[in-house]
Amino acid sequence: MKKKLSIVDLAKQLNISPTTISFILNGKAKEKRISDELVKRVLKQIEEVGYKPNSLAQSLRTGKTMIIGLMVEDIADPFFSSIARLIEEKAYKNGYKIIYCSTDNDSVKTKDLLSMFQDRHVDGYIISPPEGVEKEVNDLIDNGTPVILFDRYLPDTNADYVVVDNRTSTYEAVLHLINNGYKNIAFITLDSLQTQMQDRLQGYESALTQHNLPHHLKEISFNQDEEQIIRHIVSFLERKPNLDAVFFGTNYLCISGLKALKKLGKKIPEDLAVVCFDDDVVFELHSPSITAIAQPIEEMSEKLITILLGKLNKASKVKKIQTDILSPELIIRASSRRL
């Protein structure tokens, strides 16, 4: 447990002031007119003894922690963990570390976590927020902390966001079903007011309305385990024997749905066509493979980190909200094609 040496120790070794070392380390050697010779001497010693500044002290003094808070709905969800992976990569490349948490879409839990992150003086936030944390997010922003939302956004906040065009992509996916001759298309989704879910719902409804087709909506509430979800889907499908297609609003609803269909012995797509929002390796490998709306995860992460880093660097007082609406891709597979 040997003591790490401090800038003061180093200064003593070199018989100079800590100030000088600090200037050199922070790239102010020129500006502060430290002689090249001394700079060299200091750098050499630093190299030799392996001095590393204590980042806690730095943070305390500067107010910057170089930490980004990443709050996702559920880090175990492949969509979010993939995003986390990409964000991590880009953040580390820029000297930032990531502290993460899963919100469970629970606003109380999220408020708590936000408060914890604030305590730790996180420099900026990337959040897929639940509803109900508008005030906290706005407080953060008013405080000058960059916050950028993704997947869904909070209409009543000034936070930047990066989302996909849920409405159009859902609309087009449903259109694809219609074009394949399906007429009784169900939408199994979450009972949620979050923007992305509402937009998907709108896309579904407008496509059907436009083609004069009947709506079949099943909203499943969020906090249930998989068994329950499957039971709900099974019972819905049993009550609706005339359905010929079903669109799932999220990847895990679709996975539960596939299990439900298996249980019911339904053939895809003969008995029921299937389309899902959000792609997954499960859908690619499934027999038959499942048509899905694939989100541009790489692009989304890139935008997120770029916007965030931009705000972190410039501390730009740009009042205008930055919004990025990306286009997902409909990947048509066997599950939605008429034979």
Place this chain on the structure above:
Amino acid sequence: MKKKLSIVDLAKQLNISPTTISFILNGKAKEKRISDELVKRVLKQIEEVGYKPNSLAQSLRTGKTMIIGLMVEDIADPFFSSIARLIEEKAYKNGYKIIYCSTDNDSVKTKDLLSMFQDRHVDGYIISPPEGVEKEVNDLIDNGTPVILFDRYLPDTNADYVVVDNRTSTYEAVLHLINNGYKNIAFITLDSLQTQMQDRLQGYESALTQHNLPHHLKEISFNQDEEQIIRHIVSFLERKPNLDAVFFGTNYLCISGLKALKKLGKKIPEDLAVVCFDDDVVFELHSPSITAIAQPIEEMSEKLITILLGKLNKASKVKKIQTDILSPELIIRASSRRL
């Protein structure tokens, strides 16, 4: 951007010393004989003005950050993201936050990340380590920092670890294939010296040797994209037309393998039986469903966090290495049963 108030501000408001407040906040009121009346007064004011200690200052002074460093091979891998999810939950419950990163099994990258985490004075580590970081891990431990490894361990370190019994579980899975009459069982695994992969290999080999069956080993090197992996598997399977079963050493190898089998038009299990180490929803939903060795993720996370918190609290100088070897469960599905 209103200034947060400090313990000194609070002290001024109350006309007392910061020391007193600190004592009260750290539960030393009794020990330091602060009068109940004053304690009440302070607590009330804290509540009223919403004072929160600056954790950076606390960390600087105490050396404790209440942050756990979680280093996994790849946070986007469902095995690791599930663990991350559970660890997160338990850590937060105990007041710890989590800072994470993906190592990519790259020892250089990992050393870098370790150094970054040290800079940030992470209190303890949970790591699924690549080989080649033994020295760094031992340095950490010598330094008094709790480190606990999982999934694989580093024989040349004093780090505690939680792993599963890879050898026995693989042995039994292969035995299961043998008992179902399969005689030419391939093992497609990583070209890795990590303990978990070596143990799985041993389990495979001892089962075959014991039953006098031929070995068919394919080792795939780590840093390849999925396309390459699939090509390697395809070519291996083409070169070995007499195989009747294949055991995959990791979940993503199996996923690539399933894609390869699809490409080759092989029927499972008629042409080729399949078993995988590590379960996944893909395997459950696949047609036919895939037999897999399911790791006790919940139990593993529980052990990890319990051991780590134990070491964090007691700063126990227990020299003995704690090792936990859990038993995975073989989930027999359609892909490995003779018709």
Place this chain on the structure above:
DNA sequence: ACAATAATATAAAACGTTTTAGCAAAATCA
């Protein structure tokens, strides 16, 4: 009634940086 002890609270140092303000010597200018 006096010493010893207990009760209550605090001042000041320390953690390791960054940054402001400024000092002394050297160089330039007029």
Place this chain on the structure above:
DNA sequence: TGATTTTGCTAAAACGTTTTATATTATTGT
């Protein structure tokens, strides 16, 4: 030459806590 500017560096304050050592008053014991 004397004043001014530039060069090269540093002392000390600040960030917001915790902790050690100690001061002051009240209580107890004899």
